[in-house]
Amino acid sequence: MEEVPEEGKVYVISEFNVDDVKYSYSAVSNKKEIYFLKRTTMTLIKEDDGMIPKYKFELVGFNALKARVGDTNILTDLMGSVENILPMQSRNTATGPKDILLFDLTDGSERIKVTVWADQAHELKAELDKMGDEYKIIILTSCGITEYRKQLQASSLSPTKFYINPNYDAVHNLRYKLNAINEPMIGDESPSVVDCSExxxxxxxxxxxxxxxxxxxxxxxxxxxxxxxxxxxxxxxWFYSCDSCPNELTFIDNSYKCEDCVKIVSxxxxxxxxxxxxxxxxxxxxxxxxxxxxxxxxxxxxxxxxxxxxxxxxxxxxxxxxxxxxxxxxxxxxxxxxxxxxxxxxxxxxxxxxxxxxxxxxxxxxxxxxxxxxxxxxxxxxxxxxxxxxxxxxxxxxxxxxxxxxxxx
Ligand SMILES: [Zn+2]
Missing domain, CATH: 2.40.50.140 (Nucleic acid-binding proteins)
Structure with a gap:
């Protein structure tokens, strides 16, 4: 492609193929996938009326993380407050030594260990150092989840991105939970699935x-x-909806479940x-x-x-x-x-x-x-x-x- 689409911008895209997803290290759990063709065109929409939310994450609650251990089909988006940041360390890997940043993420009740690798470790460290004493709530996307001595651990992978204190509904809720200050939630809503033309x-x-x-x-x-x-x-x-499909969730055993996707939505x-x-x-x-x-x-x-x-x-x-x-x-x-x-x-x-x-x-x-x-x-x-x-x-x-x-x- 001559122009690579930029994250966060809105485009009108026409003439592409749609197929079932073949899951392998997928960043999202959508059931359909768009394939661009040679004749696919993309037109940037300049005006932003705010109706397409800036972010869309599929956050997995820490209590549901166990099911993601070793999963190579779908990668995991995590949200938590950053604690116990350790000094930068170096690890030997097959491709030589790499720096890592180790810290904990907490959701207020549970805690997991996180490892962020290489350049991203330095970028994240620099961003976190810039911040004051406020809660550093980060969303870390497309992580791999492992378990070591019964302790759940998350690792950054090549598609991983981090967002510090993003303007996102769940982040506001977590901050509210963490410091019990009543903050208004600010709009962020995923667009529903749009039918095709013809x-x-x-x-x-x-x-x-x-x-x-x-x-x-x-x-x-x-x-x-x-x-x-x-x-x-x-x-x-309004209703609580699945983050992979537009279905309404049912509240069973203290959690929200999508019957079609057969999953718990945290x-x-x-x-x-x-x-x-x-x-x-x-x-x-x-x-x-x-x-x-x-x-x-x-x-x-x-x-x-x-x-x-x-x-x-x-x-x-x-x-x-x-x-x-x-x-x-x-x-x-x-x-x-x-x-x-x-x-x-x-x-x-x-x-x-x-x-x-x-x-x-x-x-x-x-x-x-x-x-x-x-x-x-x-x-x-x-x-x-x-x-x-x-x-x-x-x-x-x-x-x-x-x-x-x-x-x-
Ligand atoms: Zn669903």
């Missing part, structure tokens, strides 16, 4: 959607034009899940909207809103910003599941949303007259709208409209 989705009104029975189909995506009549303020507006992500009622002239339905969609509508992350609630002493009350979704006009993509299509369940899940200024259409578009297809080319949405008979029905739906852009039709 789709063809039909537009229906709500009555047609509730009457849809496709016995030959288990899943179906449809588009509808609605306005939000109310937000369900009784339901919880530091769960927080994601939006907002229940609302939406209406068009034909019907009203209940829709659940998840992280990416809600983030786009409220221009904030869960942690951002929780932090604001804490500042204002509002606890876990549903934030004003979410209530203010009421009255918005939306083009919703609904993801119908077997419960909708077979059992006729009237609770729906949104898989995409675009805010619009138009009224919910009073006409009843049939299956044939509005078909929307979207493809991507060099980061720009190309309107491939086909089969439109009525101009008033022409709507461009940008399926892959990422969190950095807000497109309106």
């Amino acid at each position: 789709t063809k989705i039909e537009t229906y009104n709500l009555k047609q959607i509730t009457e849809l029975r496709k016995s030959d189909m288990q899943n179906l995506e449809v588009i509808c034009h609605v306005s939000v009549c109310s937000i369900d303020a009784q339901s919880k507006w 530091y769960p992500d927080k994601r939006f899940k907002v229940s609302m009622y939406v209406t068009d002239p034909t019907d009203t339905i209940q829709v659940f909207m998840f992280d990416r969609e809600v983030r786009r509508l409220v221009s904030a992350t869960v942690n951002g809103l929780i932090g604001q609630n804490m500042k204002e002493g509002k606890g876990d009350k549903i934030p004003e910003k979410i209530i203010n979704i009421t009255g918005k006009r939306l083009i919703l993509t609904l993801s119908l599941n077997p419960k909708n299509l077979v059992d006729g369940n009237s609770v729906y899940f949104a898989s995409d949303v675009v805010e619009t200024s138009e009224n919910p259409s009073p006409e009843q578009p049939s299956e044939q007259n509005t078909t929307v297809s979207t493809t991507h080319h060099n980061g720009a949405a190309v309107d491939n709208t086909m089969g439109i008979k009525s101009a008033s029905n022409k709507r461009v739906h940008n399926k892959d409209d990422g969190p950095t852009k807000k497109k309106k039709t």
Whole structure:
């Protein structure tokens, strides 16, 4: 590649391959992997609206570290407060003597030994020396975990990076735990998984959607034009989510587990899940909207809103910003599941949303007259709208409209 992507910058990337991950010394546990091709293009997005979090770690709690001993499939991200830094030492290795920095990491209850090697040892030492007496909470990514005389140890590896006191939710929580000073949490939220392009989705009104029975189909995506009549303020507006997939975690035996990934998540992500009622002239339905969609509508992350609630002493009350979704006009993509299509369940899940200024259409578009297809080319949405008979029905739906852009039709 002519230009190597820079960590921390935001790009629009088009034309690449997606494949299942073949785990070997992986830095992240995602199930899919992107492969760049010769024709892959990358466009740097200059403006940063803060909707893509700066950091994304998969921190493993010290109490769950034992399962990572000797694991060469997935490397381990660690967080803790630095203690007992020893003077720089030298070790003989197969490639000659190397300097090492030894210290302890603690999470307030347990403690592990850490070895950082070579150049990084000197870099980390210099950074730590610069700091005062405040808690030095570091995140050390992509470590290897070993056990020696029943003592867990972590070692830096070539992909390891360190972050000292990063602005990250879990770091704030640990500092809060360590010095019991109430600090507001500042937003950091992972973007949810984005679907790929090349789709063809039909537009229906709500009555047609509730009457849809496709016995030959288990899943179906449809588009509808609605306005939000109310937000369900009784339901919880966020949930603890897996750090490898968007699933909700279940709390069993004092820890959060992802049933799909079959793992304990020590530091769960927080994601939006907002229940609302939406209406068009034909019907009203209940829709659940998840992280990416809600983030786009409220221009904030869960942690951002929780932090604001804490500042204002509002606890876990549903934030004003979410209530203010009421009255918005939306083009919703609904993801119908077997419960909708077979059992006729009237609770729906949104898989995409675009805010619009138009009224919910009073006409009843049939299956044939509005078909929307979207493809991507060099980061720009190309309107491939086909089969439109009525101009008033022409709507461009940008399926892959990422969190950095807000497109309106
Ligand atoms: Zn998971």
